[in-house]
Amino acid sequence: MTITVNLQKHINDSYGIHMQELAPLAFSEKVAIITNPTVADLHLEKLLKLVTAPSVKVVKIPDGEAYKTLETIETILNELFEQRLDRRSTLIAFGGGVVGDMTGFCASIYQRGINFVQIPTTLLAMVDASVGGKTGIDNKFGKNLIGSFYQPKAVYIDPFWLSTLPDREFGAGVAEIIKIAVTLDEEFFCWLESADLKNHEAIKEAIARSIELKADIVAQDEKESGLRQVLNYGHTFAHVIELEGNYTEFLHGESVAIGMVMANNLAVNTGSLSHKDAARIKHLLEKYDLPTSFSTSDPEQFYDSFFLDKKSHSGKITFVLPRTIGDYVFVDDAKKEWVLEAIKGE
């Protein structure tokens, strides 16, 4: 099946997400595959058999969020210049979210923009990074603070790659699926409560449903000026958790799981979510061994870090809170004391 991401304001940038066993990909111009050593060891041989082009260069970047830096971007770009890739060349992102975000960013600034396609190999990248055109890198001020909105020409999702994914990373992907369900689709949430996502058919269905729901939001608000903020449920907290953990303690999806619980605390305190629904969400997260608590040494500093978030402006921060399961509300006037309580898990 193919899900089309329709971008209403930039219709030429619309693209398809193809969910099927990966078929041969033929390019008429030079190609560079950006990947990391872990994915390359497991799957590169298979991919190279499927990709044909006048020239195929493989660029391996170190594995992990810690390397999602401007320095790595410069290394990749230099490799592309060495290979004399030109404006008609294509980059292939072959890996998880880090590889996808950095490849997309490189594609957006190499010679002012070249084509790229995504072949995500992690569950998180399949359900999240594959839709929305967000590219970027981290710096000492926070996560994804430098980047661009830049759409791939196509995304190829083959659940086959998940066969080698560690359980912890699988769970991190499930966190984003749960995030989508909680805010946008009660029926999907109920289905998740009873489904076993380790089952091949079930995970395919969960990926497809998550992508459809996210694509629908992105289509309406490509550049995150309003509606799209709903996708940040849990993320405002998660970004700070990742920063405090130096991007190494938790996987992104794990931080989002904790962030959702913190957002739920705030939602319960402000009356938009019942204790019962908050407990159901937490229970579903625990089913996939996701962490649901985090103790910060300094809640005040944690709070202060919100204001470096891209979504903050004029000293205000907008929280996305569930309003029952399957619905949400934007709150931009949460009192500091409520937020501190939510952070502390009170």
Place this chain on the structure above:
Amino acid sequence: MTITVNLQKHINDSYGIHMQELAPLAFSEKVAIITNPTVADLHLEKLLKLVTAPSVKVVKIPDGEAYKTLETIETILNELFEQRLDRRSTLIAFGGGVVGDMTGFCASIYQRGINFVQIPTTLLAMVDASVGGKTGIDNKFGKNLIGSFYQPKAVYIDPFWLSTLPDREFGAGVAEIIKIAVTLDEEFFCWLESADLKNHEAIKEAIARSIELKADIVAQDEKESGLRQVLNYGHTFAHVIELEGNYTEFLHGESVAIGMVMANNLAVNTGSLSHKDAARIKHLLEKYDLPTSFSTSDPEQFYDSFFLDKKSHSGKITFVLPRTIGDYVFVDDAKKEWVLEAIKGE
């Protein structure tokens, strides 16, 4: 007067170029002015009296093409993060082409894109960098090889700033004006032959006409997929001249002047331009003391460098050659020996 740059495919990105004495500019959110020490010493005081915002930060970057690097971009971005600029903030590019190109690039990648406006202070930036949305930086492989297409929200052109511009830089700006006239408008070229651009009214008219002609081209081909290549007349050669001169020997406009003469050599050899018209163009360049020759130590290497140009693909390079004055032709099958002769001035 205001000239509107209409971008047909991205109509929301259209913007106005305002040609008048700079009026007060009021912003409701944070602002950062990016400039260099030379412009700041001469004119910053005046600008600061005209700009009002909740917070105005000035970021000075070193003067000159040699600093148009990823390293300088990182320095600027860090200053913006320190000031906690957010997505509603605005960057103001106050300077020449280097300041404009880097400010635009920073605006395009800071938090995935914020607003910027341009207040060009050099003639080159007024007629060239102000139209077209090209942002970028150089690296060891060449000029403007990393960057983005990103439109300003507005451009404010006040010829007042030219009063302090050194003659050599003025001439470099005139080179781009001549480039536009040669390829697109014979009447404008004839007018230039008799005009004195040192005259205040004449330079205003020349700037406005150049912008109108360029804006019309950009409107039709925002991302340089075809027609817009006409603006590269002289530039294919100029980029290599600048690279060989380490970006210090010639100003950009001076390299373009030499590049136009080289392109004319090729045009005469291939029969698209008469000796007489080639001589008229050279004569007009000399009127503004622009260089018209360059001896490379290694014409073969000069030729080879073309293929790193962004406009090159699949080992082909497209030359823009004048076909009489006021018209042009794209040539992508020029024999190597002809090109070598054009480079050597034969």
